[in-house]
Amino acid sequence: MAATPATDTTGTGLMEGVTDHINREAVESLAADEPQWLRDRRLEAWSLYERTPMPTTRLEEWRYTNLSRKLKLDRLSLLPWEERSYSPESAPRRLKDAMDQDRDASGHLIELDGTVASVDLGEEFAAKGVVLTSLRKAVHSHPELLEELLATEALPAGLGKFQALNAALWTDGVLLYVPKGVRLERPIRVSRWSSEPGRAVFSRTLIVAEGASQVSFVDECLSEDFEEQMLASTAVEVFARDGAQVQFVSLQRMGTGTFHLSQQRTLAGRDSTLDTLNVGLGGTTARVDLNARLQGPGANSDMLGLYFGDGDQHFDFNTSQDHVAPNAKSDLLYKGALDGRAQSVFRGVIKVHRGAQQTDAYQTNRNLLLSDRARADSLPNLEIEADDVRCSHGATVGQLDQNHLFYLMSRGIPRELAERLVVMGFLGEVLSRLPLGGVVEKITGIIDEKLHG
Amino acid sequence: MSDSPILSIKDLHAKVADEDIDILHGVNLEIGRGELHAIMGPNGSGKSTLAKILAGHPGYETTSGEVLYEGEDLLELEVDERAQKGVFLAFQYPVEVPGVSIANFLRTALQARLGEGEEVDLFDFQDELLAKMEILDMDPSFAERSVNDGFSGGEKKRNEILQMAVLKPKLALMDETDSGLDIDALQVVAKGVKRLQEEDPDMSVLIITHYQRVLQYIEPDHVHVMIGGQLVRSGGAEVAADLEAQGYEQFKTPATG
Ligand SMILES: Nc1ncnc2c1ncn2[C@@H]1O[C@H](COP(=O)(O)OP(=O)(O)OP(=O)(O)O)[C@@H](O)[C@H]1O
Ligand SMILES: [Mg+2]
Numbered sequence: 237m238a239a240t241p242a243t244d245t246t247g248t249g250l251m252e253g254v255t256d257h258i259n260r261e262a263v264e265s266l267a268a269d270e271p272q273w274l275r276d277r278r279l280e281a282w283s284l285y286e287r288t289p290m291p292t293t294r295l296e297e298w299r300y301t302n303l304s305r306k307l308k309l310d311r312l313s314l315l316p317w318e319e320r321s322y323s324p325e326s327a328p329r330r331l332k333d334a335m336d337q338d339r340d341a342s343g344h345l346i347e348l349d350g351t352v353a354s355v356d357l358g359e360e361f362a363a364k365g366v367v368l369t370s371l372r373k374a375v376h377s378h379p380e381l382l383e384e385l386l387a388t389e390a391l392p393a394g395l396g397k398f399q400a401l402n403a404a405l406w407t408d409g410v411l412l413y414v415p416k417g418v419r420l421e422r423p424i425r426v427s428r429w430s431s432e433p434g435r436a437v438f439s440r441t442l443i444v445a446e447g448a449s450q451v452s453f454v455d456e457c458l459s460e461d462f463e464e465q466m467l468a469s470t471a472v473e474v475f476a477r478d479g480a481q482v483q484f485v486s487l488q489r490m491g492t493g494t495f496h497l498s499q500q501r502t503l504a505g506r507d508s509t510l511d512t513l514n515v516g517l518g519g520t521t522a523r524v525d526l527n528a529r530l531q532g533p534g535a536n537s538d539m540l541g542l543y544f545g546d547g548d549q550h551f552d553f554n555t556s557q558d559h560v561a562p563n564a565k566s567d568l569l570y571k572g573a574l575d576g577r578a579q580s581v582f583r584g585v586i587k588v589h590r591g592a593q594q595t596d597a598y599q600t601n602r603n604l605l606l607s608d609r610a611r612a613d614s615l616p617n618l619e620i621e622a623d624d625v626r627c628s629h630g631a632t633v634g635q636l637d638q639n640h641l642f643y644l645m646s647r648g649i650p651r652e653l654a655e656r657l658v659v660m661g662f663l664g665e666v667l668s669r670l671p672l673g674g675v676v677e678k679i680t681g682i683i684d685e686k687l688h689g
Numbered sequence: 690m691s692d693s694p695i696l697s698i699k700d701l702h703a704k705v706a707d708e709d710i711d712i713l714h715g716v717n718l719e720i721g722r723g724e725l726h727a728i729m730g731p732n733g734s735g736k737s738t739l740a741k742i743l744a745g746h747p748g749y750e751t752t753s754g755e756v757l758y759e760g761e762d763l764l765e766l767e768v769d770e771r772a773q774k775g776v777f778l779a780f781q782y783p784v785e786v787p788g789v790s791i792a793n794f795l796r797t798a799l800q801a802r803l804g805e806g807e808e809v810d811l812f813d814f815q816d817e818l819l820a821k822m823e824i825l826d827m828d829p830s831f832a833e834r835s836v837n838d839g840f841s842g843g844e845k846k847r848n849e850i851l852q853m854a855v856l857k858p859k860l861a862l863m864d865e866t867d868s869g870l871d872i873d874a875l876q877v878v879a880k881g882v883k884r885l886q887e888e889d890p891d892m893s894v895l896i897i898t899h900y901q902r903v904l905q906y907i908e909p910d911h912v913h914v915m916i917g918g919q920l921v922r923s924g925g926a927e928v929a930a931d932l933e934a935q936g937y938e939q940f941k942t943p944a945t946g
Binding site for chain 2: 638639640642643644645646647648649650651653654657658660661662663664665
């Protein structure tokens with residue numbers, strides 16, 4: 237998947253998506269006080285953005301998500317970076333409720349409207365060399381690390397229009413660094429909040445887990461409900477070095493009116509475990525691009541996804557299991573339930589490169605439609621260049637039919653509860669595979685609310 | 690009250706919802722408390738349709754006639770209300786519910802019967818469930834398996850009776866529970882049903898079956914023959930024996946009216 241949109245050579249796509257607010261001046265002003273390498277990187281990314289045509293539904297990867305209808309870039313303005321602080325007293329209800337449900341964490345970072353407002357890392361971990369900090373601050377505190385890994389190896393601007401846009405315009409984000417052999421038992425939590433309609437927010441996350449370290453990272457994003465559109469763009473780069481164990485969880489709980497765009501690349505080193513869980517519950521439109529690269533022999537990635545849509549929500553998951561090294565394993569399971577007029581797209585490719593012998597790669601997408609007007613499109617795909625591999629893929633779209641409900645109700649279970657049982661039973665398979673303290677309860681609670689709202 | 694029938698069906702006509710497919714053409718049936726009735730009849734004669742209509746399946750519409758359950762208009766009640774009032778249908782084709790364990794499923798069903806603020810006692814429930822599983826010769830590990838998910842045909846049928854045993858209905862409709870069971874399983878299931886009747890002598894049962902065999906274990910008070918959406922003959926246990934000997938040919942002259 238990753239390397240789609242060729243830069244424009246005909247000249248026709250020039251400057252698409254350049255607006256009164258989203259333009260070179262904005263990039264220059266962001267970069268004004270930044271070190272040379274970063275300024276260059278932003279401006280180069282911007283040039284790529286200008287030269288790359290806006291994806292249309294003619295591209296396979298965007299076939300079911302019509303950007304010209306769903307994303308109104310010209311109506312969005314940027315949110316300037318400003319110093320922020322978090323206080324529980326003045327925190328928005330939704331954000332506070334979400335954080336109250338979280339159990340213990342090894343560290344916690346709060347981002348408000350694209351600016352990191354609070355960082356809290358257990359002293360014992362800081363003493364061991366763990367770094368959890370604002371990405372903006374890390375430009376000064378960890379310049380070598382960022383220069384080497386930010387938007388280079390994992391998500392370079394050249395991957396596509398929006399990768400370029402984020403690389404040019406990010407205002408803040410998260411750096412998590414876990415030194416060799418350090419193991420964090422409890423997760424690192426990130427809570428993000430967006431409150432301003434009509435804005436575009438660009439944020440990045442860089443996670444580096446050194447050899448034989450262990451960490452899990454739970455990233456929850458929330459927002460107000462908006463009448464006007466709001467764009468939240470996030471780019472996530474995860475490095476699991478040899479033998480590291482990393483879990484990355486994204487909990488997308490944006491309000492209505494938001495367009496959530498999450499681009500993720502995970503690079504799994506030799507004998508590492510790099511698991512991801514993408515949960516899509518909120519937003520009006522949510523697109524996830526996930527490329528999991530099995531880069532070292534013996535690497536292992538469980539890729540889980542769970543979504544529940546209602547109203548006119550639109551989810552688009554675009555995944556790639558990118559096997560470069562031999563003896564690696566990836567196992568993808570995405571399951572979603574759709575009610576109302578909600579729509580989901582799952583497009584997944586297993587790509588086994590020449591030389592990636594003894595690959596085990598599995599891919600499953602299952603959908604459950606709860607209403608006649610809901611829709612799910614599933615497009616699994618295999619591209620295999622090695623001969624000694626075990627791969628399988630499968631996709632289903634099922635309907636919660638009246639026989640199903642009748643069976644449960646005939647035992648005295650009321651309709652709402654019956655639907656809940658079926659949906660939770662269906663989605664539970666995903667949650668049971670990544671047992672993380674508090675996350676399962678939280679997701680179950682949100683789905684309950686959606687089912688009964 | 691106790692000598693009034695638990696179920697009384699009068700001239701029931703029914704069709705497939707939203708389609709012009711008539712299935713029941715005037716069914717009359719009265720079941721007294723504690724009675725055991727059997728309905729036999731050829732494939733496609735409407736036996737399952739009758740059972741599903743009694744349980745409230747939304748895929749059928751009654752066009753005329755009436756059904757009284759404990760004196761109340763049964764057809765007015767929602768599916769779950771009927772169940773909560775004691776109607777139970779053991780399905781001919783039980784439905785799979787992936788990801789929902791038998792224990793969770795039954796606990797939810799029992800909880801739904803309780804009023805606001807009341808809770809199923811988990812220990813009592815667990816004891817009860819295991820006891821019933823033992824009677825039905827089911828391995829305790831089944832309690833944690835997803836309802837019917839990957840069950841063999843016979844296991845599904847046994848699971849229906851397990852649910853019946855835990856939910857303790859007043860009126861049990863058993864649609865071909867005996868089909869697909871081996872001899873041993875049939876005896877276990879029959880024993881289970883008998884035991885339920887001993888525990889609650891007022892429990893009424895309507896068994897739909899193709900085979901006389903099951904009726905030798907669970908002896909019916911009345912046997913009815915359904916053909917073309919009507920009960921064309923009713924009698925005692927001898928009707929079943931008669932069918933076994935002569936088949937349905939004797940009824941093939943279409944009923945007039
Ligand atoms: N939803 C439906 N749509 C169309 N036809 C239906 C529907 N349900 C039942 N029928 C038809 O009604 C008739 C009676 O079906 P039913 O399942 O009640 O038969 P049965 O007596 O239980 O048969 P069997 O002994 O094979 O189980 C059959 O011809 C069947 O095809
Ligand atoms: Mg039948």
